[in-house]
Amino acid sequence: MKRKTMKIGELFSRLFPERQIYHRSGGTVRYFTVSPLQQSVLSIAIAAVVGWTLYATASLVFIPNSTLSAQGQQQIDKYERWVQELRARDALSRSQLVERTEAFQEATVSFEQRHRTLEVMLDSLRNGGELEVAALRGDGSALLVNASIEEADRRQARTSSEYQEASTANSGVRGQIAELQREQQAFLDEVEDIAIERAEAARGVLRLTAVGTNRIAETREMGGPLVPFANLASGNFDTPEEAMFAERVSQVAARMEEARFYQSVVSTLPLADPVGVPSRLTSDYGLRVDPFNQRPGWHNGVDVGAYWNAPITATGPGVVSFAGTKSGYGRIVEIDHGHGFKSRYAHLRRINVDKGDTVAIGDVVGAMGSTGRSTGPHLHYEVWFNNKPYDPVEFLRAGKHVYEE
Numbered sequence: 001m002k003r004k005t006m007k008i009g010e011l012f013s014r015l016f017p018e019r020q021i022y023h024r025s026g027g028t029v030r031y032f033t034v035s036p037l038q039q040s041v042l043s044i045a046i047a048a049v050v051g052w053t054l055y056a057t058a059s060l061v062f063i064p065n066s067t068l069s070a071q072g073q074q075q076i077d078k079y080e081r082w083v084q085e086l087r088a089r090d091a092l093s094r095s096q097l098v099e100r101t102e103a104f105q106e107a108t109v110s111f112e113q114r115h116r117t118l119e120v121m122l123d124s125l126r127n128g129g130e131l132e133v134a135a136l137r138g139d140g141s142a143l144l145v146n147a148s149i150e151e152a153d154r155r156q157a158r159t160s161s162e163y164q165e166a167s168t169a170n171s172g173v174r175g176q177i178a179e180l181q182r183e184q185q186a187f188l189d190e191v192e193d194i195a196i197e198r199a200e201a202a203r204g205v206l207r208l209t210a211v212g213t214n215r216i217a218e219t220r221e222m223g224g225p226l227v228p229f230a231n232l233a234s235g236n237f238d239t240p241e242e243a244m245f246a247e248r249v250s251q252v253a254a255r256m257e258e259a260r261f262y263q264s265v266v267s268t269l270p271l272a273d274p275v276g277v278p279s280r281l282t283s284d285y286g287l288r289v290d291p292f293n294q295r296p297g298w299h300n301g302v303d304v305g306a307y308w309n310a311p312i313t314a315t316g317p318g319v320v321s322f323a324g325t326k327s328g329y330g331r332i333v334e335i336d337h338g339h340g341f342k343s344r345y346a347h348l349r350r351i352n353v354d355k356g357d358t359v360a361i362g363d364v365v366g367a368m369g370s371t372g373r374s375t376g377p378h379l380h381y382e383v384w385f386n387n388k389p390y391d392p393v394e395f396l397r398a399g400k401h402v403y404e405e
Contacts, residue, residue, distance in 0.1 A: 015040075090180065202266045269337065269399075271316060271396070272399055279305060315335075318343075319357070322355060323351050330369070331366070333353060347370055351365070352366050
């Protein structure tokens with residue numbers, strides 16, 4: 001034990017020998033002594049800072065951003081508890097209604113179908129997906145709901161007066177049914193609020209790009225999910241409550257489809273930095289003095305400078321629609337991001353992708369060069385929407401807001 005202690009002491013002395021730091025100022029020489037203990041404490045502090053920095057960086061890089069905020073996740077958890085409570089109450093109601101009239105038995109079937117509809121909506125909301133037609137067909141008859149933006153914009157007042165009257169006038173099993181109806185309406189209201197919040201956030205990003213939402217909506221293919229419910233195929237309803245529930249579901253489904261559509265557009269937009277290293281903007285978009293003929297001319301993109309062979313990266317996910325040489329552009333890569341958006345990377349010294357390749361955001365597509373009509377190594381970067389160029393700086397600014405979130 002003593003020998004091990006001596007070895008540890010010798011190792012500690014070799015790693016942290018006593019050091020003296022000399023300082024000369026105005027002809028006066030001073031020195032400071034740094035003891036082994038001080039050196040070891042400083043080393044531990046530096047290691048802790050470096051370790052924490054690596055851990056924080058790894059967390060930001062490798063842990064995917066959640067599509068829901070913390071508050072949104074809490075709401076989802078609350079909806080899950082609601083669905084479980086609704087199903088438990090529904091099971092209790094069904095056990096009592098079996099012994100009663102055929103009308104109550106039909107009401108039980110109706111509630112089962114309603115719960116399946118709400119569960120499909122909850123799964124879609126939790127997974128960030130769209131309402132799938134196959135999942136919403138139910139047991140047979142179904143209605144094709146035209147889930148349009150116009151329909152979604154007409155919001156229904158919270159908790160209809162019919163349900164409030166039913167909850168006060170009935171008791172026992174009838175009162176439980178009225179309570180279930182009211183909670184189902186509250187569930188749909190909350191789902192609609194989350195869908196609206198997501199759609200508005202995505203619209204805000206599109207407005208920052210200067211493209212806006214109106215032009216995007218013009219290119220949208222309209223459709224809608226199938227909502228399961230008894231007699232919806234013919235549009236006949238046994239009770240006014242069934243008709244109201246079917247209409248409310250169609251409105252909320254339209255909101256969810258609207259949010260899904262705009263989120264899918266934003267997720268593919270070219271919003272990231274096109275150069276994978278620190279760079280600088282050397283020429284703006286728009287009217288400028290041409291560097292060759294010294295006359296005013298239009299510039300369809302921006303020029304970004306760094307150094308020879310600097311990595312050029314995809315600013316958004318998409319498919320390479322062109323990789324080769326074009327007059328004036330030199331070596332160029334063009335990426336189709338879908339929904340009418342394309343990005344171009346010109347004057348490349350080297351191209352790393354081929355036409356038809358699928359790229360993700362941040363993938364290296366080439367190296368900075370000076371091919372084509374160029375005065376030096378830089379990237380000429382363009383963003384197009386529906387065959388019209390837009391200022392890439394607007395997209396870069398929008399991207400900063402997205403990635404900060």
